[in-house]
Amino acid sequence: QVQVVESGGGLVQSGGSLRLSCAASGRTFGGFAMGWFRQTPGKAREFLSSISVDGETKSYDVDFVKDRFTISRDNAKNTVYLQMNSLKPEDTAVYYCAAVATQHVGATYMDGYDYWGQGTQVTVSS
Numbered sequence: 001q002v003q004v005v006e007s008g009g010g011l012v013q014s015g016g017s018l019r020l021s022c023a024a025s026g027r028t029f030g031g032f033a034m035g036w037f038r039q040t041p042g043k044a045r046e047f048l049s050s051i052s053v054d055g056e057t058k059s060y061d062v063d064f065v066k067d068r069f070t071i072s073r074d075n076a077k078n079t080v081y082l083q084m085n086s087l088k089p090e091d092t093a094v095y096y097c098a099a100v101a102t103q104h105v106g107a108t109y110m111d112g113y114d115y116w117g118q119g120t121q122v123t124v125s126s
Contacts, residue, residue: 001026001027001115002024002025002026002027002032002099002114002115003024003025003026003115004022004023004024004097004098004099004115004116004117005022005023005024005025005097005117005118006020006021006022006095006096006097006117006118006119006120007020007021007022007023007120008020008021008120009094009095009120009121009122010121010122010123011123011124011125012087012122012123012124012125013124013125014087014088014089014124014125014126015086015087016087016124017083017084017085017086017087018084018087018122019081019082019083019084020036020081020082020084020095020097020120020122021079021080021081022034022036022079022080022081022082022097022117023077023078023079024078024079024080024099024115025078027101029075029078030053030075031053031101031103032053032099032100032101032102033050033051033052033053033099033100033101033102033103033104033105033106034050034051034071034073034080034097034098034099034106035047035048035049035050035051035097035098035099035100035106035107035112035113036048036049036050036069036071036080036082036095036096036097036098037095037096037098037110038091038093038094038095038096038122039093039094039096039119040092040093040094045096045110046060047060047108047109047110048060048065048069048071048082048095049065049069049070049071049082050071050105050106050107050108051071051072051073051080051105051106052102052103052104052105052106053075053103054103055072055073056104056105057071057105058105058106058108059071060108068084068085068086068087069082069083069084069085070082070083070085071083080097082095084122087122087124088124089124089125089126090124091122091124092122092123092124093121093122094119094120094121094122095119095120095121095122096116096117096119097116097117098110098113098114098115098116098117099113099114099115099116100112100113100114100115101114
């Protein structure tokens, strides 16, 4: 079993930055690919980015993510990060971290992950 806990959300002005953290515990972090998703009310949870054990990344190749969001991980700290820059009001959402036991980069869909955090709210004011 793996526990996944997100942190770092909050209120930020448009154009600002936030770094979300996701701490994983319970099993060897080095055996898990990690992913970030987000969800707004009434919409499906959407993939943002994923990272493999050895740092290979995959990101949703659309303007709202590309060049603004960067995923990284620190295996020594059992933590994955999502650096978000140039935030916009439409980035307001609950951000979720997820884990799956694989050496490959994580999937772009929810069913590709076995463990989820409770989410952290990000609110971007205009």
